[in-house]
Amino acid sequence: MPRNKKESLIFGVIMCMGMVSVMATYNLLMLEDLEKLTLQTVLTEIIAGFIVALILDLYIVGPLAKKLTFRLPFDKSNKVLVVLCMSTSMIIGMVFFMSLFGLLMSYLGHGLDGRGVLSAYGTIFVKNFILAFPLQLLVMGPIVRYIFTTFVQREKVA
Known part of the structure; x- marks a missing residue:
């Protein structure tokens, strides 16, 4: 795991690249108008998603998750x-x-199709969680930790 700010940035970039690539593709495939998608739309979604995800990871969600994890009553040596x-x-x-970002992008792209904001957000949240939870725990998390410890942290030792 990252030991300093530089390593945290590198870890965050690798994780966000992997997760945003898969999640953006998934969300674009969930749209019903696939034939209307352009390369520009796809790239815009992925780049904007990556920037937002990295900022959230480094400055909001990451620090809050770390605080929560180390405040919970369990054996931290495990x-x-x-x-x-x-x-x-x-x-x-x-x-x-x-999911809020996805709701905003969806609204800007084609509106909410007559659905209420809370209903649309709830649908997006559930669909994203269903993919993100196993993707992070079983696929991206182990892959990124392997890449990070093999190529980033190994450089420090050498």
């Missing part, structure tokens, strides 16, 4: 529990905020 608690906190926080 690294697996720490990673699971931190990851779960991050997933919930990021899905909460990135």
Whole structure:
């Protein structure tokens, strides 16, 4: 795991790139008007999503998840529990905020299609959580931790 601000930034960039790429693709595929998508729309969504996700990760959700994790009453020497608690906190926080971002992008792109704001947000949140939770815990989290410890932290030792 990251030991300083530089490593936190690198870890956050790698994680956000992976999660935003998959989640943006998923959300674009959930749209019913796939044939209307342009390369510009896709790139705009991914780049904007990456910037928003990285800011949230580094300055809002990340610090809050860390505080919450280390305030909860469990054995912090158990690294697996720490990673699971931190990851779960991050997933919930990021899905909460990135679903708001998705709602805004959807509204700007084609409106809410007659749905209420809360209904549209609830639908987006649930769909995002259903993919983000297993994606983060089972796929991206382990892959990013492996890449990070193998290529980033190894450089410090060498």
